[in-house]
Amino acid sequence: MPLNNLLLSSCFLPGKTSYTENGVEINIKPSSGETILFFLIDNQSNPNCKLRQLLGLEQEGMKICDLIVFYAKENKRIICFVELKGSDVKTATKQVITTHIYFKKLLKQSEPSLSFIPKAYIKSNSSVPQEIDKYKQELKREFGENNYDISRNSDLGNFLRDVDYQPRGKSKKSR
Template identity: 80%
Template sequence: MPFNTLLLSCCLLPGKTSYKENGVEISIQPASGETVLFFLIDNQSNPNCKLRQLLGLSQEGMKICDLIVFYAKESKRIICFVELKGGDVKTAKGQVITTYTYFKKFLKKSEPSLNFIAKAYIKSNGSAPQEIDKYKQELKQTFGEGNYDISKNSDLGDFLRGVEYQPKGKRNKSR
């Protein structure tokens, strides 16, 4: 089971609720009653994590996402696949989808009764590419409505908690 590997290997970042790579950062401030675990699964950043081999993702050229973030509150269980990118959103999209696909396939074989919500979060510091809507559609097909985001926001909290983004509207000018 992947969680045994994640928990008992060097994939777990004990006590960490933030991660920074190449100037791109992600974090969450856990609230009361929440459990948040960060797992650094990318081989370039964490060669001691063997999740890639366990899931069958070790073929030449296969890219996986940087992190798996586990979030739990009450009966809710979320596994979020996170990629931090300076700008290449297309590659990031592929990385989270590939990692989730192999993770899910492995879980179905080893623990078919496990129930969780899968989410994907791409934190990008670059400008949004023209194809962003196409990438979002692919993420929606894989993860479902409301379970994916491509964002410049480094705070993962609202996304994991399911708080919908409220765009800032025009301010009312009082006279």
């Protein structure tokens, strides 16, 4: 089962709720009652993680995303496929979709009764490319409405918790 393999492997980053690669960072501050687990699955950043082989993504040219973030609170279980990119959003989109497809396939083979909400988060430090709508449509087809984001925001918390983004300076009026 992939989750057991992740927990017992060098992919698991115990106690970590942030990760930085090539100057691109992602983080989340856990709230009460939440379980958050980070798994560094990209074999270029973490050569000891063998998830790529387990998923069957060993063919040349196939890329895997950087992280899997497991989020749980009460009955909600989310597996978020995260890619940290400087600018190549097209490749990042392909990486999170490919990883999700193969992960879901392996999970169904090993334990068909398990269910989770799949999400994808692409953190990019560059300005958004003009083709962003095309990539968002691809992510929407794979992950569903409100289960994907391409963002410059390092904080993953609101996305995983399904909290609507509030632009700075615009607070909700209290009554």
